[in-house]
Amino acid sequence: xxxxxxxxxxxxxxxxxxxxxxxxxxxxxxxxxxxxxxxxxxxxxxxxxxxxxxxxxxxxxxxxxxxxxxxxxxxxxxxxxxxxxxxxxxxxxxxxxxxxxxxxxxxxxxxxxxxxxxxxxxxxxxxxxxxxxxxxxxxxxxxxxxxxxxxxxxxxxxxxxxxxxxxxxxxxxxxxxxxxxxxxxxxxxxxxxxxxxxxxxxxxxxxxxxxxxxxxxxxxxxxxxxxxxxxxxxxxxxxxxxxxxxxxxxxxxxxxxxxxxxxxxxxxxxxxx
Amino acid sequence: xxxxxxxxxxxxxxxxxxxxxxxxxxxxxxxxxxxxxxxxxxxxxxxxxxxxxxxxxxxxxxxxxxxxxxxxxxxxxxxxxxxxxxxxxxxxxxxxxxxxxxxxxxxxxxxxxxxxxxxxxxxxxxxxxxxxxxxxxxxxxxxxxxxxxxxxxxxxxxxxxxxxxxxxxxxxxxxxxxxxxxxxxxxxxxxxxxxxxxxxxxxxxxxxxxxxxxxxxxxxxxxxxxxxxxxxxxxxxxxxxxxxxxxxxxxxxxxxxxxxxxxxxxxxxxxxxxxxxxxxxxxxxxxxxxxxxxxxx
Numbered sequence: 001x002x003x004x005x006x007x008x009x010x011x012x013x014x015x016x017x018x019x020x021x022x023x024x025x026x027x028x029x030x031x032x033x034x035x036x037x038x039x040x041x042x043x044x045x046x047x048x049x050x051x052x053x054x055x056x057x058x059x060x061x062x063x064x065x066x067x068x069x070x071x072x073x074x075x076x077x078x079x080x081x082x083x084x085x086x087x088x089x090x091x092x093x094x095x096x097x098x099x100x101x102x103x104x105x106x107x108x109x110x111x112x113x114x115x116x117x118x119x120x121x122x123x124x125x126x127x128x129x130x131x132x133x134x135x136x137x138x139x140x141x142x143x144x145x146x147x148x149x150x151x152x153x154x155x156x157x158x159x160x161x162x163x164x165x166x167x168x169x170x171x172x173x174x175x176x177x178x179x180x181x182x183x184x185x186x187x188x189x190x191x192x193x194x195x196x197x198x199x200x201x202x203x204x205x206x207x208x209x210x211x212x213x214x215x216x217x218x219x220x221x222x223x224x225x226x227x228x229x230x231x232x233x234x235x236x237x238x239x240x241x242x243x244x245x246x247x248x249x250x251x252x253x254x255x256x257x258x259x260x261x262x263x264x265x266x267x268x269x270x271x272x273x
Numbered sequence: 274x275x276x277x278x279x280x281x282x283x284x285x286x287x288x289x290x291x292x293x294x295x296x297x298x299x300x301x302x303x304x305x306x307x308x309x310x311x312x313x314x315x316x317x318x319x320x321x322x323x324x325x326x327x328x329x330x331x332x333x334x335x336x337x338x339x340x341x342x343x344x345x346x347x348x349x350x351x352x353x354x355x356x357x358x359x360x361x362x363x364x365x366x367x368x369x370x371x372x373x374x375x376x377x378x379x380x381x382x383x384x385x386x387x388x389x390x391x392x393x394x395x396x397x398x399x400x401x402x403x404x405x406x407x408x409x410x411x412x413x414x415x416x417x418x419x420x421x422x423x424x425x426x427x428x429x430x431x432x433x434x435x436x437x438x439x440x441x442x443x444x445x446x447x448x449x450x451x452x453x454x455x456x457x458x459x460x461x462x463x464x465x466x467x468x469x470x471x472x473x474x475x476x477x478x479x480x481x482x483x484x485x486x487x488x489x490x491x492x493x494x495x496x497x498x499x500x501x502x503x504x505x506x507x508x509x510x511x512x513x514x515x516x517x518x519x520x521x522x523x524x525x526x527x528x529x530x531x532x533x534x535x536x537x538x539x540x541x542x543x544x545x546x547x548x549x550x551x552x553x554x555x556x557x558x559x560x561x562x563x564x565x566x567x568x569x570x
Contacts, residue, residue, distance in 0.1 A: 003377070006377060007377040010372065010375055010377055010378060011378070011379070013372060014372055014373065014378065014384050017369065017372070017384075017387075017388065018383075018384055018387040018388065020445075021387055021388050021390065021391055021445065021449075022387055022390065023413070024391075024399065024402050024403065024406060024445070025390065025391070025394070025402075027402070027406070027413060028398075028402045031405070039405070039411065040410075040411045041411065042410055042411055042416075043416045043419075044411050044412065044413055044416050086292045086293050086296065087293060089289040089290075089292070089293075090289060090290045090292070090293035090294075092289065093285070093286045093287075093289035093290045094290065097282050097283070097285055097286030097289065098279065098282055098283065098286065099282070099283035099284075099286030099287055100283065102286065105290070105294070109297070112297070112301065112302070114502065114554060114555060114558050115301075115305055115551060115554075115555075116502065116505060116506050116550055116551060116554055117301075117506075118506055118508070118527050118530065118547060118550065119304075119305055119308050119547045119548070119550060119551045120300070120301050120304035120305050120307075120308060121304070121534075121547075122304075122307075122308060122311060122530075122534050122540050122543055122544050122547060123303070123304035123305075123307030123308050123311055123544070124300060124304040125534075125535075125540075126307075126316075126321075126540070127299075127300075127303070127304060127307070129321075142296075142300050143300070145296050145300075146292070146293040146296040146297050146300075148297065151293060170278065175285075176281065176282065176284075176285030176288075176289075177285070180289070201393060204395065205394075205395045205396060205397075207396060207397050207508075207509045207512075208508050208509065208527075208531070212531075212535055222395075223395055223396075223397035223398070224397075226397055226398060226401065227397050227512070227513055230401055230513065237405050237411075240401055240405075241401075241402065241405070243398070243401075244395075244398035244399070244401050244402055245398075247395045247397070247398040248394045248395050248398050248399075251393050251394065251395065252390070252393060252394065254393075255390070255393040259386055259389075262389070262393070263385070263386075263389070263453060266450060266453040266454060266457070267453055267454070267456065267457035268457070
């Protein structure tokens with residue numbers, strides 16, 4: 001009897017927590033479907049009286065959110081592909097290839113992880129300005145290209161690759177690049193997928209750096225455009241909620257399908273770290 | 274032959290790490306050093322056009338910081354966010370992890386995903402959503418509190434409540450990540466420890482206190498340091514929700530740095546704020562690691 005009560009109490013608590021966690025997201029979705037002004041009433045309605053898609057239509061027609069969406073896709077996808085490649089080979093090399101200075105370079109990198117990214121932003125702005133990369137989508141993806149935690153993550157994973165496997169491939173005359181491509185890469189696939197979803201997420205959600213580097217309206221990423229829009233349309237709750245939905249949906253849907261990689265990535269990375 | 278192989282391997286090793294090191298060097302290491310140098314100059318809007326007009330001013334920017342009331346306000350607000358928001362976030366994560374991990378619980382993956390979901394969302398979008406949730410008249414929060422008889426609060430308009438409101442949003446948004454880290458830690462605690470303690474007559478609280486908490490030691494270090502570093506960097510929430518107000522009650526160090534640097538183009542002064550941020554983060558990390566080391570045998 002007492003076990004059953006305990007179980008009921010526990011589930012009630014968890015369910016209340018889940019409702020609290022989900023309610024801002026559900027309300028956002030609901031309000032985005034309300035008629036203009038409908039959300040601004042007291043008490044606030046939970047569901048739209050007559051659901052409408054007009055705000056979504058307005059966002060993609062007169063407010064050209066489609067362009068910002070495309071910018072964000074380019075920044076996030078481009079950044080992810082490059083980051084996975086660059087950190088993948090680096091992480092593998094730090095784990096498995098013997099070269100002089102490997103340990104000390106890796107230690108320096110690890111120490112660099114405590115430096116907040118914002119510290120670098122002012123000089124980076126000046127640097128990118130000199131390089132002509134201000135206001136380019138490439139400029140916006142730079143911070144995600146070589147994440148140190150990614151190198152660390154791949155390295156931890158690659159450490160478990162048996163040396164015999166690599167040596168056998170080398171004896172067959174394979175070059176180091178061949179060894180990586182045909183022997184190592186298939187084994188690293190899970191950690192590369194994890195790295196990929198995290199990189200995409202951080203590139204998609206990033207705000208401060210794109211805000212600094214993208215000053216031309218046509219180059220805005222979705223979060224920057226949304227923040228800008230929010231300044232002009234403070235009163236248009238429903239419109240802004242539709243914009244928030246559009247911004248969140250890609251990463252959210254991605255999460256629903258790829259949650260295995262998120263959850264395993266976080267749980268594995270932290271235990272080994 | 275062996276020597277040639279080892280040389281080929283070493284060459285490949287350097288070749289494989291070079292792209293990453295180049296990027297980190299050019300776009301991180303050099304700018305970090307640059308921030309220190311910049312903080313000793315009067316780099317401003319004129320320097321952006323012509324580097325030649327920049328002068329070294331020694332510690333002038335730091336002296337200006339020390340005498341600027343705004344800087345101290347930003348520092349105090351940031352520390353408030355770190356000292357109150359950080360532990361709260363860790364506590365909520367731990368509570369969620371312990372609940373989800375309980376043996377009686379069914380549908381674990383569902384609860385795990387539901388709690389984790391806010392973490393994958395875009396902060397800018399969520400800050401907008403919460404701005405409306407906090408609306409004094411039409412917001413969900415006041416409507417819900419009204420049901421239990423708590424009067425309307427002007428969450429973002431009241432200097433006393435603005436920062437706690439940002440903390441609440443931030444805890445909601447981020448606790449799922451640390452919950453997963455704690456879950457991994459909880460699952461690595463051997464079941465026999467709990468069984469032995471139960472046989473000795475220890476209740477749930479004593480098992481939590483004497484087995485779970487000590488066994489989670491290393492996890493606490495990781496979670497504590499990562500959460501704290503992230504907390505020092507709070508920017509988007511005040512930028513979107515309050516612009517640092519009301520009465521500068523949510524002006525944070527990074528927001529102050531952004532405004533001085535990219536609104537007023539006082540990059541030298543702004544770099545000094547960046548250096549202070551760096552020093553604070555480093556100091557707090559070292560203190561936390563030291564405390565942990567001392568606690569362990």
